[in-house]
Amino acid sequence: MQFPSIEPLGRSQRIMLTMLPGLALLMLGGLLMLYQFHAGIQHTLASQLAFKLKKIEQILDQAQKVGESMLQQPSLECPVIYPEIRRQVTTQPYVRSMRLVDHAGRVYCDSVIGWHAPAYSQEYPRAERLQLWRGNRLSPWHPLLMLWLEAKRSDVNGIQVVVDSDYLKDRLAHLERDTRFYLQVGERWLDEDGGMTFPPVRPYWQQRSLASAHYPLAIVMDYSMPKMLLQRLSQEPDQLVLLLLFSCTFSWGFHRLLLRSGAPSRELQRAVRQQEFIPYLQPLVDSHHLQWCGVEVLMRWQHPLDGMVLPELFIPFAESTGHIVAMTRSLMQQTAAQLGTLSLPAGFQISINVSAAYVADGSLPVDCAAFLAVFPPGSIRLTLELTERELITTGPQTDALLAQLHELGVRIAIDDFGTGHSSLSYLQKMDVDELKIDRSFVAGIGSDSLSADILDSILQLAAKLGLTVVAEGVEYVEQEDYLRQHGAHLLQGYRYARPMPISEFLLRPEWHNRPSEPRTRPRAELPL
Numbered sequence: 001m002q003f004p005s006i007e008p009l010g011r012s013q014r015i016m017l018t019m020l021p022g023l024a025l026l027m028l029g030g031l032l033m034l035y036q037f038h039a040g041i042q043h044t045l046a047s048q049l050a051f052k053l054k055k056i057e058q059i060l061d062q063a064q065k066v067g068e069s070m071l072q073q074p075s076l077e078c079p080v081i082y083p084e085i086r087r088q089v090t091t092q093p094y095v096r097s098m099r100l101v102d103h104a105g106r107v108y109c110d111s112v113i114g115w116h117a118p119a120y121s122q123e124y125p126r127a128e129r130l131q132l133w134r135g136n137r138l139s140p141w142h143p144l145l146m147l148w149l150e151a152k153r154s155d156v157n158g159i160q161v162v163v164d165s166d167y168l169k170d171r172l173a174h175l176e177r178d179t180r181f182y183l184q185v186g187e188r189w190l191d192e193d194g195g196m197t198f199p200p201v202r203p204y205w206q207q208r209s210l211a212s213a214h215y216p217l218a219i220v221m222d223y224s225m226p227k228m229l230l231q232r233l234s235q236e237p238d239q240l241v242l243l244l245l246f247s248c249t250f251s252w253g254f255h256r257l258l259l260r261s262g263a264p265s266r267e268l269q270r271a272v273r274q275q276e277f278i279p280y281l282q283p284l285v286d287s288h289h290l291q292w293c294g295v296e297v298l299m300r301w302q303h304p305l306d307g308m309v310l311p312e313l314f315i316p317f318a319e320s321t322g323h324i325v326a327m328t329r330s331l332m333q334q335t336a337a338q339l340g341t342l343s344l345p346a347g348f349q350i351s352i353n354v355s356a357a358y359v360a361d362g363s364l365p366v367d368c369a370a371f372l373a374v375f376p377p378g379s380i381r382l383t384l385e386l387t388e389r390e391l392i393t394t395g396p397q398t399d400a401l402l403a404q405l406h407e408l409g410v411r412i413a414i415d416d417f418g419t420g421h422s423s424l425s426y427l428q429k430m431d432v433d434e435l436k437i438d439r440s441f442v443a444g445i446g447s448d449s450l451s452a453d454i455l456d457s458i459l460q461l462a463a464k465l466g467l468t469v470v471a472e473g474v475e476y477v478e479q480e481d482y483l484r485q486h487g488a489h490l491l492q493g494y495r496y497a498r499p500m501p502i503s504e505f506l507l508r509p510e511w512h513n514r515p516s517e518p519r520t521r522p523r524a525e526l527p528l
């Protein structure tokens, strides 16, 4: 027969679950950070473009001013104007040369060679406002920017004001390797190094441009956003570190929140699912040979945050809310699973505490049958300790249940016998096999005559009724001697061992039928 199975959330599942919100936060934060960096970079690029355009426009403004001042001269006859043209070219910044053009389209006056200029006006015919030249006859491979100003007068068509590309490239120059700037005039491009070239097509590089409102030119930049983002990240790692820390803290907080599911009742349900209620074993010692002959299974709560929690802190609440049934069932499953594979001494007693709620629940015989089925038939003595702490309803239903249990071979013990108000009435009304003398009576041996009298009466009563007597709380050899002499069958207490995890219990030598070290009562506690 199988126990109804409990499927707790595995450790790895729990870890995954707690990591998820942290990861989600990390991703969201990462995306936000990237968005913020992206927006910051775009803003910087836009300002750089605007700044560079402004600088180039300033150069052209200056060139225009110089050209216009020439066109306003009363006579533009070359011999007359030439000295002034030369003076302007040598004194004004940026302007490398100026050339006057007549209505026939010929350069008739050149700041470099005066009025003897042959008609080398091959760049002229298009007469565009702005032209990027590869060079001129004097310096064929040195790009020049020509600004054309129309004269609107009868003696001259206009003036070409030529700007040296060195000034322009200086304005385009940029230190960062992940961006390149170009000046675009018509179909031609001037790069940061002063070369005339198209921006190369590169994977993952993008282009952005800003056209001038005053001149037919644009500043174009190409840039690698992924590289710039990476660079930004490496320059400002603090944000990433902060985000990581924040995500970890968030995950950790969520983990704690998961463990503390709020209401105590839900906390118990969660702990049952996680199998946090684990069995501890305390040996039962045969009073005749003083050998370990059984165990009492005691519940401990292995709380993930609070550590090992003792039963008195949670059992009363679990009993009052009914959770004790699922908790005890889980304890029985774990005990059966861990002890069922061992070869236990014949008649090995396994005592389990059962609360009134479990008795009333009706599932006890099924769960006990499942427990017994794990062991070889007849190999163990399963004993259910019914505590006097809670009132167990006696009557036909309880009688039928006890009969069912007895049929299965399960024994019934009255725990903490003598402390409750109904000890004797239980004996009268219920078919009981064992009495467990409360440790307060054992503690009184040799020191408290009233306790000793009650103890004697319980022992005599049990003998008369033919019940097994277990004395709990045996700590000293004097108590042991007394109980042995007065007919207690089984002894339990710190004298032999404290409750311990099953793994530890199996390592103890006494388990292999070797007697434990005798422990004598300290002098101060010996009776006078």
Ligand SMILES: Nc1nc2c(ncn2[C@@H]2O[C@H](COP(=O)(O)O[C@H]3[C@@H](O)[C@H](n4cnc5c(=O)[nH]c(N)nc54)O[C@@H]3COP(=O)(O)O)[C@@H](O)[C@H]2O)c(=O)[nH]1
Residues within 6 Å of the ligand: 282, 296, 297, 298, 299, 300, 310, 311, 312, 315, 324, 328, 331, 353, 354, 355, 385, 387, 415, 416, 439, 472, 473, 474, 475, 492, 493, 494, 495, 499
């Ligand atoms: N319904 C259930 N009740 C349970 C379960 N497991 C435990 N309990 C009850 O909780 C009470 C406290 O139990 P615990 O802290 O485990 O204490 C047990 C022993 O450690 C203690 N003991 C044993 N020997 C000595 C000793 O020599 N000196 C000394 N001071 N204490 C000793 O006694 C407790 C065993 O009690 P009992 O069950 O009455 O035999 C306690 O009332 C448990 O019943 C559970 O699974 N379900």
